[in-house]
Amino acid sequence: MFPKDKLDASGDASWRRREQVRKRREFFLQALFVLALLLVAGFFVANVESNLATKHVRSGFGFMSDRAGFEISDQLITYSSSDPLWKAFLVGLLNTLRVAGLTIITATILGVVVGLMRLAKNPLLRFLGAAHVEAYRNIPLLVLLLALYLVVTELLPGAREAFHAGSWIYLAKTGLYLAVPQIGTAAVLLALGAGGAVAAGAFVLLRRKLSVWMAAVWSLAVFAVVCVFAWVSCGALSGWDHPTQTRFSMRGGLQITPEFLTLWLGLTLFTSASIAEIVRAGVQSVRTGQWDAAYALGLTHSDAVSYVIFPQALRLIVPPLSSQFMTLTKNSSLAVMVGYPDLVNVGTTALNVTGQALEVICIIMLVYLSVNLVISVVMNAFNARVTAAKI
Incomplete structure (x- = not known):
């Protein structure tokens, strides 16, 4: 009989050979x-080029x-x-x-709130949450x-009768107008950069003491506060560009067009209903x-949801939430209707x-796919982090 170590070595060699063959x-x-896929694709490409040339x-x-x-x-x-046309496509992509x-931000926030409303003990909150969904x-x-x-x-007033809050905010059928710092785009970038940097640092520090869920919530709150503070500071230093009413329209400030308002509000309300059901x-x-x-x-109901229940529910919420975000992005293509x-x-x-129908459609498909x-x-990376986290 062969020694046990020789039998083991022979078995390992045989297993390796089978693995290599497999x-x-x-x-x-x-x-x-x-190769078959490439041949089929090549056939279709050649056929299309031949038809176009004909x-x-x-x-x-x-x-x-x-x-x-x-x-x-x-x-x-x-x-x-x-x-050039490529710049027009870039504007559309942006x-x-x-x-x-x-x-994605507003629908997620509203969806979480409505989803928790559906689980509230107060019957009025439950009814309002169910009605929204x-x-x-x-x-x-x-x-x-x-x-x-x-x-x-159609139903909002014209520019001369616009709803307004002082000289800071105006709402009319021509859109929403906001007072902005004189430095404009630089103020936006500065506010976002400062908020992102501080929020990232806050998340790293809070993650040592809190769950992923609570650290993310507090980091988002810090991001919002820092952005607002940086925005107001830019306005205080450079001055404000206030919107002003003219005879037929508005002038100055930041204009948010009615088309953007419609699409943003519609997608937010529509998607938040599905997100609320996912959260519930x-x-x-x-x-x-x-x-x-x-x-x-001894935890209260809100504390139990924040520190015990929701962190565990997050493991089941994130995967379908990914599909909702991708569906939302594709649904934004309905912007052409407004x-x-x-x-x-x-x-x-x-x-x-x-007249380049095929090329334009390919570009649009490739962008949405990417x-x-x-x-x-x-x-998926966030889901892996949540799943692996000790919460």
Whole structure:
């Protein structure tokens, strides 16, 4: 009989050979699959190019350097109709990211509040939470956007009769106007930078004593306070640009267009209803014994939710929340129905100007795919952190 160590060595060598054969076979099959996909893609590309050439239609992305030839009403960077098309697409992309980013923040905050309202002991709060969810979850988003756009553009007063709070805020059918520091964009960047830096430091310090959930909440509160303080400080140092009423419109200050207001409010209300249900289900999934243990320790209802229940529910809330964020980003493409110049709206205009339908559609699809992949990666990393955290 062979010694035990020789038998073990022989078994290990045999196992390694089988593993090597298996890996080679899997690699070979995967290579064949990729090659087949490339061949199919090449066939379709060649077929499309042949059809376009037959119809004398120009193909390729060289048109992106051509003159745009159209204006964009809402823009975060300087743009004119004489700029190339790629800059027009960039303006549309920034507008999409702006409305999606702001809506993710507001919809999440409102969704968490409404979700906790549905679990409140007060019957009035429970009724209001249920009414919010049932109303906005059962109305088509497009109908909601059109209704809000009608309210903003038709039912609000004109510029001369605008609702206002002193000379700081004006609300009219032409949009929302805010007083801003004279230095404008620099003030925004300074406020965001200062708030982000202080909030990151606060999260690192608070994470040593609090759960991930509570540290994140306090960090967001610190971020908001520091941003407001930096904004007010910039205004105090440089002076304020106040909006003023003219005969037919408003002048000065920061204008938030009615199209942006409509899209932002509509997406926030619509998405917050789904997020509220996710939060409610996540909290109710926590075992009732956790509530009893929290009350036995003398915690109030709000403290029990904040320090015991919600951190545990977060493990079940985050995965479906990722899908809601990606759905929200895709739903922002309905901006074209209210005239907000997002990526789809700009792409549609560019398609009509250039006739490059296939290329424009590919660009739009690739951008949305990339943005949603980024959201997925970030949320998966956050989910891994929450799941691994000792909460």
